[in-house]
Amino acid sequence: VSAEAVFLPSVSGALPHSFYDRATTEVARDLLGRFLVHQTAVGVLAGTIVETEAYGPADPANHAFRGMTKRNMVMFGPPGMLYVYRIYGMYWCCNAVTGREGLGEAVLIRALDPLIGLDVMRHNRGIEDVRLLCKGPGRLCMALGITGERNGADLAAGPVYIAGSPQPDVRVIATGRVGISQAADLPWRYYVADSPYVSRR
């Protein structure tokens, strides 16, 4: 899909808080095919979400499982906020907070089909290959320039927002989540079948 062929909604078309105020697995599936957008000083960077993971209730792999801490505080706030955390001391991962305020649930965004701002993404990542730009949660944050500064940002207000229409025809595959040891059997990872931008098969 070329950038010119896509109508990218402005921040006024961002999904509202009510979108996120549902069961976390439902939101995780529904995010596939929507656009993740970052309005930066050097232009708009955006991609189509092709892979997500739900971190839900009674889930030992969920950062919020053992209650509120300094890191996961945003997860316990209202739905529709951005939760960004550092992993392995060097990468960032971004999530959308879901469910009722106080629950501590979120959807990890794991991969994008890069759409707009590819040259900036290449610069941010230090590589050329489009297939690798946003293939993984750490990589997509680097490509879009999303860091801990954005933790707690309102996804309905920008500069990071999610927009786009439901994609009822997208073929979704559900598997176990990547890189966790607890609750590895729960099929709470969702990805678009056949997308070359999914992080792992």
Add this chain to the structure above:
DNA sequence: GCTGCGATCACCT
């Protein structure tokens, strides 16, 4: 193409 490992540090126990 696949597997194994080191980097690097904020956060938690």
Add this chain to the structure above:
DNA sequence: GGTGATCGCAGCG
């Protein structure tokens, strides 16, 4: 003091 919702590269074959 230990650990991770990762990534990139070396080494193999």
